[in-house]
Amino acid sequence: MKSNRRQFINSAAMLAASALLPENVFSKGNINSFPISCNQYDWITFYQREGKDWFSDLDSSLADFASTGLKAYEPGLNTVDDVKKLLPLLQKHKLLMPSVYVNSSLHEHDEGQKSIQTVLSIADALKPADTKIVVTNPNPIQWGGQQNKSDAQLTEQAKNLDLLGAELRKRGMTLAYHTHDVELRAAAREFHHMLLATNPQNVSLCLDVHWVYRGSGDSQIALFDIVKLYGTRIVELHLRQSKGGIWQETFGEGDIDYKLLISRLKEMNVRPHWVLEQCLEKISPKTMSAAEAHKIDLKYVSEIIF
Template sequence: MSLIIGVQEYDWLQIYEAQGQRHRDHLDEIFAALTECGIEAWEQSVSSAEEAQRLKTLLGKHGLKMPSMYAGGSLHTQDWQKSVEQILQQARWAAPLGVNVVAVNPDPLSWGKVMDKTDGQLKQQAEAMQNLGERLTAEGMALAYHTHDAEMRAAAREFHHMMLATAPQHVGLCLDTHWIYRGAGNSQVALYDIVKLYGSRIRSLHIRQSHNGVWAETVGDGDIDYQPLAQQLKAQNFQGPIIIERAIEAGTPRTMSGVEAHRRSAEWVRQVFAF
């Protein structure tokens, strides 16, 4: 297969936020940097037709692809239909950009507090994901369920229910490796159990690395051994994008520019995931 290496906008959001600026005001220079790094794809959310048109122009200018987009919404409440319609509209705006994978992270009860959804809310959310997946399939796109660490709490009941209560042909997985690893208590065993259970449903990857539990400056060798994942994806003829999602937290080294960090990350990904 042809390896598609992309980057998620969150890293660049952090880079420009540290300078008191909005990264989306600098997409032209960001895209130029990505081309310099050997990265060929970009992933972000799309909130309007105007934004999609601007993206189309800039992506074309720099020869970049956008095979996947990111979205979220409140899918565990009684008015989940409203969020489904909003995500569908965002996907329709993004479709002319070449988007065929829609990575959706259902909203948690709180982004800043440890709060778990009830069984009733989980059932409602799974129904919403199934509905959204069926409708995206009908429009020629694939839904990929994305998570952070919260979904791994309480025996990972939220994660597993979203996978087991939905149809594989309509709800795939955006495997965010490090959030699963961290959410399971820095467990590579848990990560690879999930890959074993649901590997055939992986539609896209978000990859990050850490050293002793702290996010690394680049995606490379570290706490997570990516070789088994690369081997499985090769065996199943994985066709989705591999999205680099570096991130900075307390303790993350800052010894190089964002451009250099992405260049090194892309080189490593290309070596490890060389199919």
Template sequence: MATSRRRFIKTLAATSAIVASKPSWATTSAAPFISCNQYSWFTFYEREKRSWGANLDASLAEYVKSGLKAFEPSFYSTNDVKTLAPLLKKYQLALPSAYIGSILHEDAESQKTIETAIAIAKEAKPLGLSILVTSPNPIRWGGAEIKSDEQLIKQAKNLDLLGSELKKQGITLAYHTHDAEFKAGAREFHHMLQNTHPQNVSLCLDAHWIYRGAGNSQVALFDIVKMYGKRVVELHIRQSVGQIWGETFSEGDIDYPRLVRELKTMNVKPLLVLEQCLEPQSPNTLNAIQAHQQDLAYAQKVFKGWV
């Protein structure tokens, strides 16, 4: 991809964002809008040799020009929440969800991760936060290593513990994945969902990472929807064309209309979060505002009746 999550984390000290007032909806099923993850904007800015965090005020001004009214930032500390509140108030962006990284398979880091996540949730909940998304770190970003059985058991226990603690605050923990979790028969992905309690750990279904992680397989994606669809509280929306991430959300490799039908059949209505990121082979014809305007327009068509 154009930039790794690891690099993204290192460069985001001042790029998190929050909302300054509680959104009008009380549950994810009532969300009246489409949100967007910060990371997709980061990839567009990087391609344009700009920094999302260099002038966050200007960056968020562009964000709202796309028509988006909700935002999924990446939080790394409570300072992110406190520092960025005035800008989110200025641009009247809702905060239905936020993303955090986590290390839950190592004893030394797990407790720190849990404490930080709980502190962030406490700080952000009065501002509207309802879902906290986390993607437990792999052994090494971009590496071939897989976690041991012992590490997977430990990670699942810590994930469930984090979810139970967040639940006490009225926050839903949503488990998110990239492609690493689908190595070795998707053992990490399935262990997390088979060994955590649904009331503690929900699922942020990142459709394209599942598709790609399973060897570009819609069969695998829709089998996972059948198995775990009832736990989906958030949907990350990304599309590829010929297995390359598109510049915009459009028709492509993943049958999103079918995904909508499958979730509707289950009476599942997740929070919708655009994450149409770029990778080196992606087309280069639009700037960030133009691309996200098109993303939003197409998403409103595909998810008509949900927003």
């Protein structure tokens, strides 16, 4: 899915949204400042299963999204034009956008500099929405490939990630590092280096819980060790559940003990932004529509985190 911007800024809806987004959303005691959000990707997977395209009529798609009671949307953005197309639709459907997911490629110098400028231009275009968190998952060498980055590439990527985070801080935003399973290969060297070689003030963590679980061989031990090591850097959680290793249609009880995870985070006084991302895979159950599933998701998450 990557307007009038002046109208968007001046709208009553946007003023109301801004009131919900205080300047320092991560201060202690400021619990759950954002409403529960949902990433666009899981909606894409539901729509694809039904032979539909999420982006062919984004207005209608976001109406479906809003019908569930969800109040916040986390899109994936690639260009400034993506932002411009999205802003008036968010206003129309009374949806907030406290966080966004933006692609980046940071392990080579020249490509990294171009990627940083692209992300920053998107961040500047997001000012009307008062977005606070920019999530990025630096590209692997090849999606689906088996080649790991070299030490030199990891060094370059960490340097660029820290630079990007520092620039976003100047804009009042927080950079949240995200991973899939590839970063957990080879003793999780990529995952650990991105956090150990960057300044915590510049680079926070978006913990995609199930990708860490799956990337560690379906290990809750590894997942909770990562929470113990880096929990204080978590500003956002991507929420997905499986049963027997298979992604389910709805978020609820399953392989990962989310109630224990939430308890551990509360013990650390960590209050992240909660983002549903209950995606489907080919072998997932097929019993309900996207809207039906997300109503169940929202109810369950609301019960366990508040």
